Amino acid sequence: MLRKKSYLPISILSGILFLGFACAPKQAAEEPIDETYATQTDKLLIKVDTLYSELENPWGMTWLPDGKMLITERKGEILIFQDDAFTGQKIQGLPPVHEVNQAGLLDIAIHPKYEENGWIYIAYAKHFEDSTGATTIMRFKLDGNTAVNQEELIVAGPSWKGGRHFGSRIVFDNDGYLYFSNGDKGNIPMNAQNLNNAHGKIHRIMDDGTIPADNPFTDSLGNISSIWTYGNRNPQGMIYDKANNRLWEVEHGPMGGDELNLIEKGKNYGWPVITYGQNYDGTPITEITEKEGMEQPVHYWVPSIATCGMTLVTSEKYPAWKGNILVAALAKQHIARVELNGTTYVGEEKLLQDIGRVRQVAESPNGYIYAITEATGLLVKLLPIR
Template sequence: MSSNKHYLPLVILAGAVSLWTACGPKEPAVEPIDETFATQTEKLLIKVDTLYDKLENPWGMTWLPDGRMLVTERKGEILIFKDDKFTGEKIQGLPAVHNVNQAGLLDITVHPKYAENGWIYISYAKNFEDSTAATTIMRFKLEGNTAVQQEDLITAGPAWKGGRHFGSRIIFDNEGYMYFSNGDKGNIPMNAQNLNNAHGKIHRVKDDGTIPSDNPFTDSLGNVSSIWTYGNRNPQGLIYDKANNRIWEVEHGPMGGDELNLIEKGKNYGWPVITYGQNYDGTPITDITEKEGMEQPKHYWVPSIATCGLTFVTSDKYPTWKGNILIGALAKQHIARVEMDGTTFKSEEKLLQDIGRVRQVAESPDGYIYAITEATGLLIKLLPIR
C-alpha cells in the first residue's frame, strides 16, 4: 500500500514525519519518507497513519464489540477491517441501492445494546418506481459475514428523483431513541419547512422504527410524526454528546452558510427562509438571516467548507481536544477542530489541510480518532505522540 501521492508539505521533527498547522513555525517542504502524516496543535502532537488508501466514496464507519470496524462505500458495499487492516472481506447480501450522486449506501452504526441484540443499522437510498429513491433506515444482523434478518424500519418520503441532499446520519441517545437526518432533496428547498413531508428534517424513532408518543408533531394534520426538527437543508453530520444529553448537527449551506446546530425538540432551523448563504449563481436566496421562531446556528461558515461527518471528542488520548467537535470538510479538504464553551462557539482550527474530501470523522470505542476521505480514498487514524 502506498499513499505518497497524498502527502502535504512536511518537516522533519525528532525523527517523525510531521505537518504543522498555522500555529506552528513555517518550514520548507521536504520529500515524504514514509506512509504517515502528522500535525501539531497547541501542546498536542499527532501522527496520522494511513491505514488504507483504496476506498471508493466511503460514507460511514462503526465498530463491533470484537474490534472489527465496518466502513460503508456509497456504491453499496461494507468493508470489514480488523486490527486497522482491511481483511479483504465484505458484508454479503445487502440490498440494492440508488447509487446516484450523493445517494447510495450511506451511514452505519450499531445498536447501543449490540452485545445483547446484534442489530446493525444502515441508511441507504432505496430504489422505487420511475427511478425515484428515498432515504431508508434498515437494520440487520450478521451471520458470519452475511446480512440476515433485514428489516426496513422507516422511509423518509416521498420518493424523489435524482441523488441530491439525502442527509443520512444515524445516532442513538441515552434512552435508546434513534435519530436520523434527511436532506431537502435540493430542487425544492421549501420541503424543509413543510411538515407534511420528511425532507429537510431530523427524525426521531424507537429502535424498531416506530414513533414515540412524545414526538413534537402528530399526524393529525398530515404531519410526518417522526419529525424532531425541521428547516435543515442537508444534514450530513449528526453526533450525540452522551455526557450532556445534546445532539449536534452540521448541514451544508448553498454557497456559504454551512451551519453547526444544537438540535432541540420541535425547533425550526430556518432553511430556506433564513440563511447566511446565497444561490450558486451569486443571487440572494433571502434578504434575512434571522427571524423570530427560527434558530440561529451556533457557528456558520462563509465561504462554505462543505461540512460533513463529525464527532465529539471524549477520549483522554487527546487531552487538549477533549470536549471539542471535529468536523469533516469536503470542499476545503481538512478537519475543523471546533472548541465550544458549553453550547457557545469559542474557536476553530483547521487540521490536515489538503488531506482530501473528509466525509466522516469518528471516535472508536478504544478512544482513537479515525477519518475517511473521498477521491483520495483514505482511512486514517490519528495517533497522539507523547
C-alpha cells in the same frame, strides 16, 4: 495497497506542521511527506497512520464489540476491517441502493445494546421502479458475513428524482431513541419548511421504527410524525453528546452558510427562509439571516467548508482536544477541530489540511480517531505520540 505506514499519498504540509499557522511551505508532490504533526495548541503531537488507500466513495464507519470496523461505500458495499487492516471481506446480502450522485449506501451504526441483540443499522437511498430514491433506515443482524433478519424501519418520503441532499447520519441517545437526518433533496428548498414531507428534517424513531408518542408533530394534520426538527438543508453530520444529553448537527449551506447546530425538540432551523449563504450563481436566496421562531446556528462557515461527518472527542488519548467537536470538511479538505464553551463556539483549528475530501471522522471504542476521505480513498488513524 492495503497498508502504508510511512507517508501520506497526498499533498499536505511537510514535517512538523503547526496547523492553523503559516509556518511551513508546501512540499512538491513527488517529495516524501512526513506524517507527524504538532497541533495549534502545541500540547499534542500527532502521527497520521494511513491504514488503507483504496476506498471508493466511503460514507460511514462503525465498530463491533469484537474489534471489527465496518466502512460503507456509497455503491452499496460494507468493507470489514480487523486490527486496522482490510480483511478482504465484505458483508453479503445487502439491499440494492439508489446510487446517484450523493445517494447510495450511506451511514452505519450499531445498536447501543448490540452485544444483547446484534442489530446493525444502515441509512441508504432505497431505489424505486420510477428511478427515484428515498432515505431509508433498515436494520439487520450478521450470520457470519451475511446480513440476515433484515427489517426496513422507515422510508423518508416521498421518493425523489436525482441524488442530491440525502442527509443520512444515524445516532442513538442515552434512552435508545434513534435519530437520523434527511436533506431537502435540493431542487425544492421549501421542502424543509413543509411538515407534510420528510425532507430537510431530523427524525426521531424507536429502535424498531415505531414513532415515539412524545415526538413534537402528530400526523393529525398530515404531518410526518417522525420529525424532530425541520428547516435543516442537508445534514450530513450528527453526533450525540452522552455526558451532556445534547444532539449536535452540521449541515451544508449553499455557497456559504454551512451550519453547526444544537438540535432541540420541535425547533425550526430556518432553511431556506434564513441563511448565511447565497445561490451558486451569487444571487441572494433570501434578504434575511434572522427571524423570530427560527434558530440561529451555534456557528456558521462563510465560505463553506462543506461540512460532513463529525465526532465528539471524549478520549483521554487526546487531552488537549477533549470536549471538542471534529468536523469533516469536503470542499476545504481538512478536519475542523471546533472548541466549545458549553454550547458556545470558541474557535477552531484546521487539521490535516489538503488530506482530501474528508467524508467522516469518528472516535473508536478504544479512543482513537479515524477519518475516511472520498476522492483519495483513504482510511487514516490519528495516533497521539505526545
